Amino acid sequence: MVESVASDLIPRLARPLPWHAGAVSQLACAWSRQHFPHALLLHGPQGVGKRELAAWLAASILCDVNSTELGRCGDCASCKLITAGSHPDLLWVHPEQDKQQISVDQIRAVSERLYKTSYRRGYKVAVVEPAHQVTAAGANALLKTLEEPPARSLLLLVSSQPSTLPATVCSRCQRLAVPRPSSAAALSWLQQQQVSVDASLLEFAAGGPLRALAFAGASFTNLDQEMQRSLTELFRGDADVTQVAGQWCKESLPERLVWLDLWLTSNARGALTRNAAAVTFPTRSAHLPSLPRAANISSVYEMVDRVRSLKAQLARTALQRELAVESWLLTLLDVFNADLSRPT
Numbered sequence: 061m062v063e064s065v066a067s068d069l070i071p072r073l074a075r076p077l078p079w080h081a082g083a084v085s086q087l088a089c090a091w092s093r094q095h096f097p098h099a100l101l102l103h104g105p106q107g108v109g110k111r112e113l114a115a116w117l118a119a120s121i122l123c124d125v126n127s128t129e130l131g132r133c134g135d136c137a138s139c140k141l142i143t144a145g146s147h148p149d150l151l152w153v154h155p156e157q158d159k160q161q162i163s164v165d166q167i168r169a170v171s172e173r174l175y176k177t178s179y180r181r182g183y184k185v186a187v188v189e190p191a192h193q194v195t196a197a198g199a200n201a202l203l204k205t206l207e208e209p210p211a212r213s214l215l216l217l218v219s220s221q222p223s224t225l226p227a228t229v230c231s232r233c234q235r236l237a238v239p240r241p242s243s244a245a246a247l248s249w250l251q252q253q254q255v256s257v258d259a260s261l262l263e264f265a266a267g268g269p270l271r272a273l274a275f276a277g278a279s280f281t282n283l284d285q286e287m288q289r290s291l292t293e294l295f296r297g298d299a300d301v302t303q304v305a306g307q308w309c310k311e312s313l314p315e316r317l318v319w320l321d322l323w324l325t326s327n328a329r330g331a332l333t334r335n336a337a338a339v340t341f342p343t344r345s346a347h348l349p350s351l352p353r354a355a356n357i358s359s360v361y362e363m364v365d366r367v368r369s370l371k372a373q374l375a376r377t378a379l380q381r382e383l384a385v386e387s388w389l390l391t392l393l394d395v396f397n398a399d400l401s402r403p404t
Contacts, residue, residue: 075116077109078249079239080109080113080238091128092130096214097214097233098209098214098215099209099216100215100235101225103220103235103236104220104237104239104240105220105240107267107268107274108238108239109270110218117130118142118185121214122142122180122185124138124139124180124182149178149185150186151170151185153167153187162193164197167188170186170205171201174186174213183213184212184213185213188215188217189218190219191225206232224372241269243259247262250269255276257276261280264318283315287323290304290307295393304389305383305385317370318371321367321371328361
């Protein structure tokens with residue numbers, strides 16, 4: 061899908077997030093010196109606001125007023141078009157509905173628009189997000205645009221997995237890291253959003269404040285309780301693997317896989333220390349379900365690798381999710397010799 065900037069980002073476009081200050085300083089310096097790159101790769105962990113920074117940068121470059129300083133006035137014609145989500149020179153490409161990848165046709169459509177004259181006689185900006193989900197054919201089409209960049213254009217690639225991008229694409233982009241804030245800074249910012257977030261939720265979000273914000277309130281608690289219940293029933297032989305896999309795939313599957321990663325890592329910690337109290341998220345008092353027998357640490361970490369591989373595969377390709385998750389669960393039960401009997 062190729063469209064203008066999503067309207068849900070507009071409330072956060074007024075200023076960059078606090079931990080973006082270093083990245084913004086670099087961008088502002090390059091802009092003021094008129095040494096701005098034609099292609100930027102914004103990369104960093106999930107939940108640190110790469111998308112928000114890309115939106116702010118695009119809006120700042122397209123602003124009619126701030127020609128020498130990087131920023132968005134909010135009142136000019138271009139800023140109003142961006143607020144309305146209809147700026148003709150701002151393109152945003154992401155996977156189409158029910159698709160896992162950005163197709164070559166989408167990349168070609170963006171390239172074609174970039175080579176045309178700007179509708180407002182200024183810059184043209186295209187954001188590809190997430191860039192690591194571009195198909196191989198799409199990456200080749202993207203490379204052609206990077207090798208012969210159109211005048212007064214900016215191509216913004218946004219990715220949490222830059223290592224999976226082709227080296228030829230990365231080498232033709234200026235890389236800009238979007239850092240993860242310290243836990244203290246993240247929690248301080250989250251408190252300013254007037255939400256109840258503790259350190260355990262921030263840990264679940266891998267330190268990403270925006271991911272933690274999305275799971276604030278009952279959302280994380282409900283997921284946590286449901287996952288504990290599902291695993292306990294599976295290990296007791298009181299639940300059907302196929303049904304559990306189907307339920308997990310209906311909602312919040314990426315977050316469930318993160319939960320499984322943390323749970324398995326927690327069990328490995330417990331096995332290393334021979335302390336059952338360690339079998340929990342470090343900052344939470346409620347224990348997670350223990351493995352059905354004394355854990356072999358190598359086996360636990362093997363399952364950690366498997367769940368991370370599954371998470372990466374599901375993000376990149378259109379796997380049959382239920383079958384993939386069911387296969388992972390059967391492997392989990394097999395590795396730990398759980399009761400494989402099905403409820404009658």
